[in-house]
Amino acid sequence: MASGRQLFCRIITPERMVYDGEAEMVKVRIADGDIGVMADHQPIVSTVGIRDVQVVKEGDEREVFAVSDGFFKVSENLVQILVEEATSANDIDADAAENDVEEADRELSELSGGDDEEEAGRRREELQRRRSIGENMARVARRYGE
Amino acid sequence: MASIRDLKRQITSVRNQSRVFSALQTVSAVKFRKAEARVKKARPYADNVEEMMREVAAKSTSKTAMMVGRGEVRRVAIASLTSDRGLCGGFNSQVLRRTMRLREEKGRDALQVASGRKSVSFFRFRGVEIADEFTGHTDTPSYEDAREIGRKLTQLFEDEEADEVYLVFNRFESALTQRPVVKKLLPIADEGSDDWEDENNDRDRDDENRSDVPFEFVNSAEEILGKLVPRYVETMVWQALLEGSTGEHGARMAAMQSATDNANEIADTLTLQMNKARQAQITQELLEIVGGAEALASN
Numbered sequence: 001m002a003s004g005r006q007l008f009c010r011i012i013t014p015e016r017m018v019y020d021g022e023a024e025m026v027k028v029r030i031a032d033g034d035i036g037v038m039a040d041h042q043p044i045v046s047t048v049g050i051r052d053v054q055v056v057k058e059g060d061e062r063e064v065f066a067v068s069d070g071f072f073k074v075s076e077n078l079v080q081i082l083v084e085e086a087t088s089a090n091d092i093d094a095d096a097a098e099n100d101v102e103e104a105d106r107e108l109s110e111l112s113g114g115d116d117e118e119e120a121g122r123r124r125e126e127l128q129r130r131r132s133i134g135e136n137m138a139r140v141a142r143r144y145g146e
Numbered sequence: 147m148a149s150i151r152d153l154k155r156q157i158t159s160v161r162n163q164s165r166v167f168s169a170l171q172t173v174s175a176v177k178f179r180k181a182e183a184r185v186k187k188a189r190p191y192a193d194n195v196e197e198m199m200r201e202v203a204a205k206s207t208s209k210t211a212m213m214v215g216r217g218e219v220r221r222v223a224i225a226s227l228t229s230d231r232g233l234c235g236g237f238n239s240q241v242l243r244r245t246m247r248l249r250e251e252k253g254r255d256a257l258q259v260a261s262g263r264k265s266v267s268f269f270r271f272r273g274v275e276i277a278d279e280f281t282g283h284t285d286t287p288s289y290e291d292a293r294e295i296g297r298k299l300t301q302l303f304e305d306e307e308a309d310e311v312y313l314v315f316n317r318f319e320s321a322l323t324q325r326p327v328v329k330k331l332l333p334i335a336d337e338g339s340d341d342w343e344d345e346n347n348d349r350d351r352d353d354e355n356r357s358d359v360p361f362e363f364v365n366s367a368e369e370i371l372g373k374l375v376p377r378y379v380e381t382m383v384w385q386a387l388l389e390g391s392t393g394e395h396g397a398r399m400a401a402m403q404s405a406t407d408n409a410n411e412i413a414d415t416l417t418l419q420m421n422k423a424r425q426a427q428i429t430q431e432l433l434e435i436v437g438g439a440e441a442l443a444s445n
Contacts, residue, residue: 010190012190012191012194013191014188014191014192014289014292014381014384015184015187015188015191015289016187016188017187017190030364031364031365031369032364032365042362043360043361043362044361044362044363044364045198045201045202045361045362045363045364045367045370046363046364046365046370047364047365047369047370047373070377071195071198071370071373071374071377073198073201073361075361080194082191082194082195082198084289084293
């Protein structure tokens with residue numbers, strides 16, 4: 001932080017802005033692994049995986065969010081994370097998330113590859129995505145939640 | 147002239163109607179405010195997705211069909227977004243009229259995607275074949291709904307069923323005005339989509355003033371684009387759905403307002419008529435009494 005400039009972070013979903021504020025460091029899993037962004041980071045664009053985003057604030061206080069897949073951009077000391085879903089670890093209902101996983105599993109096992117192969121493939125992909133999101137939310141809640 | 151009893155009955159029924167309209171108006175007003183707040187909250191996401199799209203597209207060297215089109219346009223797909231319910235003035239008909247005009251321009255074999263019960267029944271009635279329909283969500287749309295529609299549209303393009311994809315919806319301007327607009331979703335960079343070009347030019351000017359630090363792409367621009375384009379389509383549909391639902395509630399609010407006013411006016415006219423009729427009856431009775439008394443006196 002040579003210039004002493006402040007880093008800002010925004011986590012944005014289609015419904016609302018989930019986080020908008022200052023940060024010392026933002027930890028995200030992007031396409032090629034985990035990255036920790038601090039102030040004056042070079043501009044970068046990447047995809048984000050279904051994982052957690054950690055916003056480290058002053059005094060090592062941190063906020064953790066479970067996010068679904070999306071996009072990530074750093075430019076001019078602003079970290080932007082565009083994802084479909086983002087929930088603070090403290091707000092996640094871990095049991096509900098685990099129920100989601102079970103339900104997705106059940107639907108996956110019931111999925112017949114019968115009449116429409118292509119449609120079934122799409123459905124399977126969608127269910128697998130739902131499953132990973134649920135799994136991730138449960139994991140984040142258990143690990144970081146209050 | 148109608149009898150006093152008939153008039154009384156009419157007045158009661160009109161007053162009741164007025165009460166119903168007024169209640170509907172109140173409900174729509176509440177829904178409208180909620181929907182408006184949702185549109186505002188959703189804007190940052192849509193703006194950022196669009197901005198990212200521009201930035202990445204500018205850096206991408208590949209010319210995929212999604213970006214530049216297929217050269218020849220054999221068939222287009224049109225998605226029209228209307229409401230599920232009526233009683234909202236010209237809200238739906240203006241979108242549907244615009245759709246029909248677009249169909250004339252782009253060829254009648256255009257694939258039609260319908261969102262909202264009103265558009266489904268309209269196209270059925272007109273004998274327009276519906277490629278896919280989505281209903282039951284227009285009151286308070288969720289992102290999931292937008293994703294389903296967006297995915298369908300992207301799929302139509304990817305499967306080469308359509309070479310261009312258009313969205314027709316009501317742009318929300320105020321509670322009283324909604325403007326039907328046509329937005330080209332795919333392919334993305336094309337002379338046809340004027341608002342895109344305009345923003346692109348603005349962008350270029352901005353960039354000159356900006357420090358020219360190139361973005362580092364962790365995965366290639368192409369790979370990001372591959373994921374970003376479908377997301378962009380979904381986001382545009384999402385924004386349109388939200389604006390549509392806000393406009394729907396706004397239009398219904400306005401329609402119900404004028405219906406209430408109208409009903410009250412009719413009730414007033416009828417009351418006046420009833421009073422006149424009652425007065426006439428009283429006068430008539432008085433005359434009969436006076437006439438009778440005079441007849442007796444003269445005897």
